[in-house]
Every structure is written in C-alpha cells, then in structure tokens.
Amino acid sequence: MKKRLAMVLAVTLLAMTVFVGCGSKDNSSDKNSKKEYTEKKSGDKFTVGFDQDFPPMGFVGDDGEYTGFDLELAQEVCKRQGWKYVAKPIAWDSKDAELKSGGIDCIWNGFTMDGREDKYTWSKPYLNNxxxxxxxxxxxxxxxxxxxxxxxxxxxxxxxxxxxxxxxxxxxxxxxxxxxxxxxxxxxxxxxxxxxxxxxxxxxxxxxxxxxxxxxxxxxxxxxxxEYGVGFAKGNKAVRDQVESTLEEMAKDGTMAKISQKWFKKDITIIGK
Structure with missing residues (x-):
C-alpha cells in the first residue's frame, strides 16, 4: 500500500513539474515576441525591401544595378542619416515574413497604404496613385x-x-x-x-x-x-520617425522634387503640400 502511494505521489509531482515548465516556456516566448524597436545610429545598416520588377519605383537598371524613384529617396535618407544603404529585392508575397524576421527594415516600393493601415507602422504618404x-x-x-x-x-x-x-x-x-x-x-x-x-x-x-x-x-x-507610404514593422515608430523627418527635410529643401522630376518629368510628391 505504501509503495503504491509513493508511486502515485511521484507521478503527480512529475506531472506538476512538466506543467509548470511548459507554462514558463510559453510566458518566455510571449515576452520575447514583443520586440522593442530603437533608433538607428550612424553606421548602422538600413535594408530596403522592394520588388525588383516594379519600375520606376524599384528595378534593375541597364547597368545591372538596383535603381528607381523610391530607391533614390531611400539612398538620400541613408546619406543624411549616415546609415549603410542596402537594397534587398524580395518576392512580393513574402514581404511580411521578411519584415517580421528582420530581414528588411522597411517595405519601400510603391507600397499602397490603403487597406493596410493597421498592418504596418507607416510614414506619412509621399505620393498619390x-x-x-x-x-x-x-x-x-x-x-x-x-x-x-x-x-x-x-x-x-x-x-x-x-x-x-x-x-x-x-x-x-x-x-x-x-x-x-x-x-x-x-x-x-x-x-x-x-x-x-x-x-x-x-x-x-x-x-x-x-x-x-x-x-x-x-x-x-x-x-x-x-496613397504610397513607407511601411515598417508594426510598432517600429523609432526608425519610422527618423525616416519621416528626413523625408520632410528633403521636401523642404527641394531634393524630393528634384528626384521626382528625374523620374516623372514633374514633381508629383505630396509631403509638405
């Protein structure tokens, strides 16, 4: 009788240990899933996710290099911020996975805000479409x-x-x-x-x-x-604010209009207007 009681107690304790262990693991996972975003510093990489078959916003130029209106805007932002600009072509239907995994910092490629307002942290719109x-x-x-x-x-x-x-x-x-x-x-x-x-x-x-x-x-x-905007991972207001403030500077000093003239033969941007 005593042996049977001891075995029952041992099994009960083991089950409780497994249950508690599983609960702790889940809580840790939940905590880690809430990513905290911080501002980028000079010298940091800034990786732009884009569709390489979407001219004039982002595509492969005749020289084999990535180019386009949006990519030129991104390059200028990186230059002013002191970031290392990286253009990363992605499959358009995998853009969310790339953003979530940290493979890219933003989606910047004629990215429509309408209907996606709650899925990303957005910059101000910069083009109508x-x-x-x-x-x-x-x-x-x-x-x-x-x-x-x-x-x-x-x-x-x-x-x-x-x-x-x-x-x-x-x-x-x-x-x-x-x-x-x-x-x-x-x-x-x-x-x-x-x-x-x-x-x-x-x-x-x-x-x-x-x-x-x-x-x-x-x-x-x-x-x-x-409207087109720059899409960041949900909650990444820190880097969004850095990019947005730089775009506003570019609009104010005429750089954005100059880039628009190059690609569209006129200024079609809307920031600051």
Missing part, C-alpha cells in the same frame, strides 16, 4: 465595360488585385482574371495578345508606356485611389 487598366490602343477597348469576357492580368498580392476583389461586380464580368508574378510579365502578355488588359498603378503604367514606346493606353476609369 490610382489603380487603372492598361490596354492596347488597337484593342477596341474604350471603357471598363468593354472588358466583359476579356483576359485581365494583375500582379499577385497587389493593390490592384485587392481593389478588383472589392469590385466583384466588375471583375466577375471578365473572361478570366489572371494573377501573374509581376507587372513586367503582365505587360509582356498584353503586348503578345495573351492578355487584353493589365490592372496596375497609374504611376507605373505611365512610366512603362513611355519607356517601352508601346502602343498602350490607360483607360479613363479609376479602379481605386490610394
């Missing part, structure tokens, strides 16, 4: 109503895809809504005739039409209006 349809000039497509039964391409996990999901009354009339990896693929499909339209950012569409010297046109129809 619209989601539009690009078609071939000789397609006979004059309005969004003419897209009925047509093939429309859209980039995966993009604002255009989200906007068309909200406009199911329109997208349901398409013959097919094809999701592609990037807009370069979509525009190539449009050029070859395997797609009838591409839903995309008007800022990017205007640049691409001029750059490609393509017989494309933008339909006079706004799928959605939006």
């Amino acid at each position: 619209e989601q539009v349809f690009v078609v071939r000039k000789d397609s006979g497509i004059k309005s969004e109503k003419d897209l009925e039964g047509k093939v429309v391409d859209v980039q995966t996990d993009s604002s255009a895809q989200a906007a068309l999901k909200e406009k199911a009354d329109l997208s349901s009339t398409f013959g097919n809504l094809e999701v592609v990896a990037d807009y370069n693929t979509g525009l190539m499909n449009l050029e070859s005739g395997s797609a009838d339209a591409v839903a995309m950012d008007t800022v990017v569409a205007a640049y691409q039409i001029e750059k490609r010297k393509a017989d494309f046109t933008i339909l006079d129809y706004e799928i959605a209006a939006e």
